Amino acid sequence: MRSSSYRVALPVRRKERLKFGRKAAAALGIFALYCLVNVWQSVKVTHLIRSNEELRAELARVNRECDRLVFELERLKDLENIRRELRDSAPLVPAETMIIRRGGKRR
Numbered sequence: 001m002r003s004s005s006y007r008v009a010l011p012v013r014r015k016e017r018l019k020f021g022r023k024a025a026a027a028l029g030i031f032a033l034y035c036l037v038n039v040w041q042s043v044k045v046t047h048l049i050r051s052n053e054e055l056r057a058e059l060a061r062v063n064r065e066c067d068r069l070v071f072e073l074e075r076l077k078d079l080e081n082i083r084r085e086l087r088d089s090a091p092l093v094p095a096e097t098m099i100i101r102r103g104g105k106r107r
Helices: 002-077 079-089
Strands: none
Touching (some): 002 079
16 A cells, blocks of 8 residues: 555655746746846946947047147137248248339320
8 A cells, every 4th residue: 555655646746846846947047037137237337338438538539639739729820920930931032123114105
């Protein structure tokens, strides 16, 4: 009788194990999904931080270029510099003397 009752109890335990196995698989799947999302989010944040650093470096470079151009613009707008540039680039030479006569013959 022992072997008979033992055989009857085995399927009940197996069903219980299957229920626990399904619950464990579901919990393990949810945990794996959580880990995957967490890792993806960490990678994305790291990528955004690196991108932010690159953009900050580019912004600093553009600001330096803007300052340089503003300084050059102010230098070029200065009247003394304009006069000096004109004097150096196109030196003034005396014009030819022209004689204009009045009262000449008309044709």
